[in-house]
Amino acid sequence: MKKTIITLSIALLTLSSCSDFIEEDNRSSAETSEYLKSSGYESLINANYAELKDIYGGEPWLFVSGTDLYAEGRSTEPIGISQYTQLTSSSPNVDYLYKECYKAIQRANTALHFGELTEKTATLSARIGEVKYLRANAYFLLVQTYGGVSLDTQYHDSPVLSFDRNSAEEIYTFIVKELEESLNLVPAGAFTGRVTKRAVQDLLAKVYLTRAYETFGAATDFATAAKYADDAIAGQALTIKYSDLWLPANDINAEVIFSAQFSAGSNSSNPQTTGNGQASYFSSYLGGSEVAGKAPYRSYNLLPTDFAIGLFEKGDTRWDGTFMTQTYTRYYDYYDVANKTGLAVTHFYVPKWMTPAELDAYKLANPKTNIHLYGTYGAGKGLNSDYQTIPVRKFDDPKAPFATSSTTPRTSTRDFVISRLADTYLIAAEAYLRTNPATGLIRLNEVRKRAGVANATAGEFNIDYILDERAREMIGEYNRWFDLKRTGKLIERASLHNFNIKAANFDGANGEKKILRPIPQEALDLNQSKNFPQNPAYN
Template sequence: MKNILFGLAILSITLFSCDDYLEEDNLSNVTAESFYNTAEGFETLVNANYAQLKDIYGGDAWLFAAGTDLYAEGRDQEPPGLSQYTQLTPSSQGVGQLYSTCYKAIQSANMAIYYSDLTEQTSDLSKRIGEVKYLRANAYFLLVQTYGGVGLVTDYIDSPVLTFDRNSAEEVYAFIISELEQSLSLVDGSSYNGRVNKRAVQHLLAKVHLTRAYESFAASDDFSKAASYADDAINGQALSIPFEELWRPGNEMNAETIFSVQFSEAANSTNPTGLGSKQHYYFSSYLGGSEVAGDAPYRSYTLCPTAFAVGLFEEGDERWEGTFMTEVFNRYYDYFDVDDHSGLTVAEYYAPKWASSDADLAAYAAANPEATIHPYGEYVPSQNRNFDYETIPVKKFDDPKAPFSSNRSSTRDLILSRLADTYLIAAEAYLQSSPATALQRLNAVRERANATPATAADLDIDYILDERARELLGEYHRWFDLKRTGKLVERASMYHYLINEGNFAGANGELKILRPIPQDAIDLNQNKDFPQNPAYN
């Protein structure tokens, strides 16, 4: 067992309300030891583990999306280390975000598992242990993908540990899989209601095996197990919800959602700009200042879709309109608030590549004389972007109820796993052993989108990555997808306008693929033999 230093978080004790959202509860009048030994107390401790997801995923999106082929800065600068790699150091902005939040989640999980041996025995206890094991495995999976081998700790520690070592990535993956296998045997198979169920575990097991399959220490059956677990999670369910409806605000708990981070207006009421998610804030240009508050979202002008991302869509693919706000009305939110759009005035129009001839643009201008027309190829990130609406807005994550703020103000659930992703995991896993089956899984996703079915000649890892881009744009998977498949350097260099292959050159002839262990963790460690990732030594 290796110990690791991490801050002992003051846990926000939470309860599930009747609508499945996490709500706060004041426990200041009881001691933790006595309270957690009760059924009610242990339940709040488990729910506190779910609340940790809000901090892991609710803040800035840099570690999930920056520095890839799909997103780049427009007018406002992203953290240069994470977005361009040349300035990536152990002290770079944003490097420690997953390190700190995941270890807080791990400490919370260790605490719950510790008290599971002491608390009152109930019929739900084993399920709750399974849920916590999933959440702990998920935190370690984020860590090992991002930083490589990290310190494994499974004991509840009630005081700081000042000396710690690193486990190998191989050991961390083995632990994650063991945790998830135990979780699968404990959680129930009920429909998703905000808690971990068997399907969520199967989906994550598929992704973990798929990711390990590319590593030098892969097991010989990792690809086949990934395919099998993905098929178990799919369980014969077709992709039947139209893509546009899938992302309608308020429809996050639809039949294709497998696991999500739960938010609510009630839970955020004490701090409306600090307890929600920032996902709605990215993936678009600036859409106006305080003068339009309530009429349009406040956007970052960073992580804007690249020319490559925009160019991946073909005519007829319903994900084009389902992903992007291609027509912005005078009041942006009228798209959601007004059922009949026929009488609304278009203020901004982003022409697709299949409707960008001079004749097409002239016809659109004649029909919409007040619209500013953005021709295809002219609304993607560049260093010359200085005005509003100059990059195409991603609308998937829009939250008309969010306060006008750059902070964590969205109360829409943040989707971590959904059925189309499971199909694409299966496609990638089957690519190694059964290309025909891989093609079937991939085409199930394309058929729902009304896209032309792919052919056997199309199918390779690049096509699968392109399909993941079309289906999952903005959904916090992309950096991990490119890192997993060994395509990060190639694709970021090819399609991100601020990156070339030389940006990845690190120390000791190593490439900056893994992120560095945060410098403050190195400095606080009394074990001075703790190794930094070699590209940063």
């Protein structure tokens, strides 16, 4: 299904302008209903996959800001989400996942409803399993972000304006049930664009691991998470070079378990707003419209902190695989020019392990290069010049249209990787930490082995080491806030390593901490139910 996911342009699947959260705007017709029962059903399934593009392709804030790895640059972050002091139910961007995930849930509910009415084909059971995975994924994002939300599994052919709030425990129970049903329906095999058993096993591992930390988690959750992670790993070793994982032409490789699909064709209707925005962040500004075609647009935000940069050691291949450690006059020459011998280096970011003698030799060989000394190119270190902070290059797309501003950053046609093998190894390591540390250490060291660094020791193996390893492996991938929230390390690590955050920033109402995000105020205002309280820290 690679590059074929499309948005189903029928009014039945759009949301009402009076509520972006739960209910649908029912402008359907009998013809539409008949279409979905027959030849249109596959388009409806594709529309469910297309929702991933809006969940992951747009705003990054709820996924990664306000953590230990990324901090504000020259552009302004949504201060409530990123610094917590002004976090309220009406804060900008706090509603992003609430909106996008409920859109996905209602599309899934529609697909499951018409799945009972459509022609029984050889692929129908698999399609039902795929949709159940997608619905479970949306609920998992919601429950991690906001806690208990409304559990709605019904197709609505008329507006519904009253929903009660379910507990987080009920949401987790539903997610597990949904994924176990999906696991029995989807096929095995390599990922080619659709949900496979491996993707379901990977998500089940993450769900069980996250629930294990909750007060209502089962005593067996860590062990179950480890089992599902191992099932997803299926004995596969990490054999692809780290830098090759992120080559622009290598979006679907043997280590990708699941991803959201983008393409130039599917983004052609509005290439400035419908593509993948991931490449626009995690870097200093590289120039304005004058460099179109020579360098990508960068938002100058979510910059790697000094802590994130300092996690790497000499010999770790993820250093060069993650960062553009030296740039050329034309930024994209890194990708487009095979022999770079004659290219002029414009900027060089000195790693912490470079000796004074090595640096002197580099300067002698590159006399016109702008040298950025270690300790000077992290977030907060003077942000007035282009290339001031080190660029994250993992998500570069040399073929993308040039984004013209921070309000239209979604130009990349590259896929968004939602889960991949090294992530699963580290999920297994974390789960085994609580059940079988020796096995957990083996899983973690598989990741380090591919990176070319020494094995971690049993004495080093703890939750902080795992979080550090996840940082080295996954900078810029949309999981850091969830990692810190899951492990109970959000306040500690964000206040220790993010210069904009103090522990007191998390103090909320009623003696509660701002760990969960608030239920968006618009959702509360539109919901006529009285049984839908706000999260305690925001009352």
